[in-house]
Amino acid sequence: MADQHPSGIDRLTGTATTGHVWDGIRELNNPLPRWWVWVFYATIVWAVGYWVVYPAWPLVSSYSAGMFGWHSRTSIVTDLDDLQKLRGAMAGKIAAAPLQAIENDPEMLAFARAEAKPLFAENCAPCHGTGAAGAKGFPNLNDDDWLWGGTLDDVAQTIRHGARAADSQTRGPGGMPAFGRDGILKRDDILTVAQFVRSLSGLPVEPGADLATGQKIFADNCAVCHGPGGKGNRALGAPNLTDAIWLYGSDAATIVEGLWNGRNGQMPAWASRLDDTAIKSLAVYVHTLGGGEK
Amino acid sequence: MQAAAPTRRLTDACKDSGCSLYRIAERATPENDDPGSEPPLYVAREKIYPQRVRGTYRRAKWIILFVTLGIYYALPFVRWHRGAGAPGQAVLIDLPGRRFYFFFIEIWPQEVYYLTGLLILAAMALFLMNAVAGRVWCGYLCPQTVWTDLFQTIERWTEGDRREHERRNAGPWTAERVARLGVKHVLWLMVAWWTGGAWVLYFADAPTLVASLATFEAPLVAYAWIGILTFTTYTLAGHMREQVCLYMCPWPRIQAALTDEWALNVTYRYDRGEPRGSVKKNEALRARGIPAGDCIDCRQCVAVCPTGVDIRNGLSLGCIQCGLCIDACDAVMAKIGRPPRLIAYDTDINIKRRLDGLKPIYRIVRGRTALYAAIIAAVGVIMLYTLATRGHEGINVIHDRNPLYVRLSNGDIRNAFSVHLLNKALEERRFILAVEGVPGAAVQVIGDNESEAGEPVVAVGPDQTREVRVLVTARGNPTGSINTPLTFRAADTKSGEAAVADDYFRWPAP
Numbered sequence: 001m002a003d004q005h006p007s008g009i010d011r012l013t014g015t016a017t018t019g020h021v022w023d024g025i026r027e028l029n030n031p032l033p034r035w036w037v038w039v040f041y042a043t044i045v046w047a048v049g050y051w052v053v054y055p056a057w058p059l060v061s062s063y064s065a066g067m068f069g070w071h072s073r074t075s076i077v078t079d080l081d082d083l084q085k086l087r088g089a090m091a092g093k094i095a096a097a098p099l100q101a102i103e104n105d106p107e108m109l110a111f112a113r114a115e116a117k118p119l120f121a122e123n124c125a126p127c128h129g130t131g132a133a134g135a136k137g138f139p140n141l142n143d144d145d146w147l148w149g150g151t152l153d154d155v156a157q158t159i160r161h162g163a164r165a166a167d168s169q170t171r172g173p174g175g176m177p178a179f180g181r182d183g184i185l186k187r188d189d190i191l192t193v194a195q196f197v198r199s200l201s202g203l204p205v206e207p208g209a210d211l212a213t214g215q216k217i218f219a220d221n222c223a224v225c226h227g228p229g230g231k232g233n234r235a236l237g238a239p240n241l242t243d244a245i246w247l248y249g250s251d252a253a254t255i256v257e258g259l260w261n262g263r264n265g266q267m268p269a270w271a272s273r274l275d276d277t278a279i280k281s282l283a284v285y286v287h288t289l290g291g292g293e294k
Numbered sequence: 295m296q297a298a299a300p301t302r303r304l305t306d307a308c309k310d311s312g313c314s315l316y317r318i319a320e321r322a323t324p325e326n327d328d329p330g331s332e333p334p335l336y337v338a339r340e341k342i343y344p345q346r347v348r349g350t351y352r353r354a355k356w357i358i359l360f361v362t363l364g365i366y367y368a369l370p371f372v373r374w375h376r377g378a379g380a381p382g383q384a385v386l387i388d389l390p391g392r393r394f395y396f397f398f399i400e401i402w403p404q405e406v407y408y409l410t411g412l413l414i415l416a417a418m419a420l421f422l423m424n425a426v427a428g429r430v431w432c433g434y435l436c437p438q439t440v441w442t443d444l445f446q447t448i449e450r451w452t453e454g455d456r457r458e459h460e461r462r463n464a465g466p467w468t469a470e471r472v473a474r475l476g477v478k479h480v481l482w483l484m485v486a487w488w489t490g491g492a493w494v495l496y497f498a499d500a501p502t503l504v505a506s507l508a509t510f511e512a513p514l515v516a517y518a519w520i521g522i523l524t525f526t527t528y529t530l531a532g533h534m535r536e537q538v539c540l541y542m543c544p545w546p547r548i549q550a551a552l553t554d555e556w557a558l559n560v561t562y563r564y565d566r567g568e569p570r571g572s573v574k575k576n577e578a579l580r581a582r583g584i585p586a587g588d589c590i591d592c593r594q595c596v597a598v599c600p601t602g603v604d605i606r607n608g609l610s611l612g613c614i615q616c617g618l619c620i621d622a623c624d625a626v627m628a629k630i631g632r633p634p635r636l637i638a639y640d641t642d643i644n645i646k647r648r649l650d651g652l653k654p655i656y657r658i659v660r661g662r663t664a665l666y667a668a669i670i671a672a673v674g675v676i677m678l679y680t681l682a683t684r685g686h687e688g689i690n691v692i693h694d695r696n697p698l699y700v701r702l703s704n705g706d707i708r709n710a711f712s713v714h715l716l717n718k719a720l721e722e723r724r725f726i727l728a729v730e731g732v733p734g735a736a737v738q739v740i741g742d743n744e745s746e747a748g749e750p751v752v753a754v755g756p757d758q759t760r761e762v763r764v765l766v767t768a769r770g771n772p773t774g775s776i777n778t779p780l781t782f783r784a785a786d787t788k789s790g791e792a793a794v795a796d797d798y799f800r801w802p803a804p
Binding site: 104105110132133143144240243244 | 694761
């Protein structure tokens with residue numbers, strides 16, 4: 001112990017030792033800083049106070065409720081109530097105003113669009129996409145092609161009651177029959193009419209396609225819903241086949257697939273999930289994306 | 295060797311004054327590297343009792359103190375008529391309204407680049423001051439210096455000047471000492487509170503806020519900020535003082551790297567002062583024809599120093615170059631009948647030149663100062679020009695990202711944009727919105743808007759912005775590129791003043 005100072009100070013480092021020695025290795029006494037220790041004690045005291053004031057300990061069938069009965073659930077309910085109060089004046093105006101009036105008033109329009117944006121992201125975006133650009137089988141809401149109508153009232157009606165949904169006032173009835181699978185049309189007829197459908201919107205057809213026969217098959221089987229000229233029927237949700245917009249795709253294979261297996265696109269009814277103000281705001285939002293009809 | 299030089303100089307400079315920096319430097323030297331006797335990392339502050347002084351520089355500091363603090367405390371109450379609906383306060387930072395008012399200037403958040411310009415001007419002014427006369431900022435203008443000066447004055451009023459204060463603090467706790475200390479802290483807190491109070495007045499209508507503060511109806515945030523600034527002022531100016539300059543402030547470090555040998559500094563002219571000695575001894579030497587210095591080692595320069603350094607040891611980090619030692623020394627020189635300015639604004643070069651029997655030279659105008667002045671002038675002119683010619687309208691356009699374009703049923707392509715129109719005038723204005731760049735493009739604004747000659751017209755309220763959703767529809771891609779440059783133009787229907795913004799029209803990939 002030659003390098004050990006009599007006072008217990010380690011000569012090399014100048015630090016006091018604890019007096020503990022293991023295999024000749026001495027333990028230097030480097031205690032935690034005082035301030036740190038006191039902060040640590042303070043956190044313990046704080047924790048005890050926390051147990052008393054807030055819900056903390058799990059009990060057999062319940063938990064310790066805390067002095068003031070604070071609950072995270074009541075806290076969020078209060079916050080939501082405050083939010084409703086904050087929005088109250090404008091929300092009241094939206095609730096009372098006809099749809100067109102909302103769109104004509106810059107202040108109400110801005111409020112409705114701002115309110116609808118997160119609603120759309122939560123409820124509509126899973127199918128229609130975050131930018132409402134749609135996907136195969138799910139309509140793009142930005143364009144001017146509407147299956148069930150594009151006026152404000154039409155849009156609001158579709159949101160409220162859905163399409164081919166479990167709702168007494170829903171859009172419908174049923175979708176496109178499975179002409180191939182159910183044996184209504186023969187395979188060759190389906191291929192022929194698919195070429196005719198492409199020709200309706202001016203898309204190129206296969207060389208040697210028999211459009212006259214296709215037209216006849218169309219008149220017999222498709223015109224009932226899609227109309228004699230293929231312009232569609234909004235009462236039935238039958239798409240316009242003469243325009244540039246295709247819900248599933250414009251290539252022959254996709255058209256044949258639709259003819260063979262049928263199409264039965266659906267949209268849920270939202271009246272039971274969203275309040276009327278929210279639906280009105282959403283209708284205005286969708287209508288003002290760009291494709292809204294007068 | 296070169297690397298060790300600054301430490302040495304610092305050590306020398308501080309040795310006699312006994313400032314705490316000296317001990318830090320001393321600890322770092324190799325001879326003190328004995329591990330068994332390592333001193334603690336923390337050095338307790340030694341209280342400085344700066345003595346009262348009179349003279350040219352003290353007067354300059356008083357004037358600057360009164361002018362700068364006067365501006366700070368009184369400016370919120372200055373009124374400026376802008377017209378109905380606009381605030382009547384000359385200088386106002388309207389955070390909820392997102393506006394900054396400065397007399398006839400109104401700055402919008404979109405124009406925050408003026409702040410950049412101001413910061414450049416401030417930095418260059420600081421550099422120019424430094425190039426001309428070292429730490430002018432530290433000695434005369436820095437808020438830390440000004441408020442510390444004020445607090446030290448209060449301290450001298452209540453607890454007495456240097457000697458009296460020192461003597462009392464060394465003695466027992468008497469009722470009088472406690473009373474004087476109490477009065478000092480109350481006065482300090484009042485000044486600190488007033489400082490915080492003036493600060494919040496810049497953020498709201500001052501007379502209204504004063505009334506609501508007095509009746510305890512002001513928003514909590516106002517009281518909180520007054521509290522915070524009361525605390526910082528009381529702590530920084532009352533208790534920390536020179537430690538802020540020594541340990542906290544970055545400027546002394548930057549300043550030391552920026553300065554050069556031509557910058558004027560508060561300098562002890564040792565060519566004149568040394569060898570120092572008592573009045574009688576030096577006069578006796580002079581009488582015998584032996585050269586003697588003017589410095590009588592009275593230590594008045596140290597006594598008045600607010601940071602407690604001895605200027606006779608040369609420049610140091612602790613010296614804020616306030617010039618109070620010049621005043622103290624001049625007073626002594628007058629008493630002993632020697633010429634003034636033994637300590638003066640000078641350079642080391644000139645001291646060496648005088649020792650060599652040469653005339654001193656001063657180079658206030660040199661490359662460095664000319665460059666700083668040129669930058670200040672250029673930035674100032676650019677700012678004034680943009681301020682004078684800026685429009686009272688603005689337009690910002692954001693292209694919809696999702697989807698980038700929409701195909702319509704007739705094959706047309708449509709792009710959607712969020713367009714923000716800014717009306718900085720104090721009356722409602724109507725803007726015709728048009729696009730250029732895509733032939734045959736049609737513009738439509740969502741909502742119930744008027745139109746003029748087929749183009750949509752958007753009304754924007756006074757001093758407001760309005761966001762509208764704008765649809766641009768076009769047919770047939772003229773270039774084959776998927777992006778066609780598109781320019782939005784919002785023109786005032788009355789005056790024709792217009793704001794433009796560039797964006798792109800996006801086509802589907804071929």
